[in-house]
Amino acid sequence: MDIKLLTDYEKQSIGERQPLPERYLRLSDDELDARIAGAKATLGKRCVILGHHIQRDEVIKFADFIGDSLKLSRAAASRTEADYIVFCGVHFMAESADILRAPHQKVVLPDLAAGCSMADMAAEDQLEICWRELEQMGVRTDAVENGKAGLIPVTYINSSAAIKAFVGVHGGIVCTSTNARAIMTWAWERGDKILMLPDQHLGRNTAFKMGVPLDEMVVWDPNEMYGGLDAAQLKAARLLLWKGHCSVHTRFTVPQIEAFRKKYPEGRVVAHPECTLDVVRASDESGSTEYIINTVKSSPPGTIWAVATEIHLVNRLMNEVAPDKTVVTLDPFGCLCSTMFRVSPNHLLWVLEGLLDGTLHNQIVVPDETKRWAKLALDRMLDIQ
């Protein structure tokens, strides 16, 4: 019997993930560079390549536009001159581009297996169960009283289109690591409580900086009945944090910061808000990948930085962006986002040459109904800043 299980990515995309043809393997770096540059030049303005800050060097050097998740969402919504958006990032980013693109555009993710383990930690059925159980435990999920909802869902952009659509339907909004504070402020103006998913750490770090005490935050575990909480805990909470995390950023630890400070007492530490609260509190600065780049870049020459984010970005800071500073990774072994890494120059070449001969490989197509509601949640975010 021939059983084919589709991954969530495949279900939400056109067709199946197409593996890289053998003829695109074992090409030399020089040949890859020359052919990618050639295909890009021939495609010209018909194709725009977007690249996330933590994408590998061999790929990012071909990006027309580089940014963090917020900047790339805006780029996807505004680069309407191109017919094709080739997204060198991970699946949720390409989905967001497909939701925000102009009608004539098509979005390609060079390898559909380039996912995000954090986004995978919140499935649509888990969120539906959560919503139902919250209602059963007395949380007002849709009703508005005295002009305020009981609960506003906020999803980090690192989530599937289906999660964004659920959030859009229920009056909620998307956030990124750049605008999380403004978005949570927006949500608390409209509701008594926030359900923040899928990253508990971004939610906790942001709310803590906003002055919300830790005892007003609870963690909703989707693998437990009723999230592992009781009605009294829910009643007292202002922030419900989905039990999800980034497997890359949670590898950074306070002992690593202590070791760095011992070696470099004058050194500074900058961490991404997907790191744990203790790491963010022990750091000097915290912010999105874009914030990290700007902070290190604008510091005085000679400043010594330990950076708690993905290794490709740290290496680029060290070698290209801020060569007049000393930049080290906080984790001596370096933290790699192995899914982002799946977008190789070979994949990029294959999809670009495919576009040249009229074949779309690994197109991302979010179903229309999902797109409609997910766009509402994304547009609410883009309207804020």
Ligand code: 13P
């Ligand atoms: P930024 O929006 O800060 O780029 O973060 C996205 C991400 O997935 C980093 O892990």
Ligand code: SF4
């Ligand atoms: Fe997802 Fe973490 Fe990779 Fe960012 S670094 S794409 S949150 S797994």
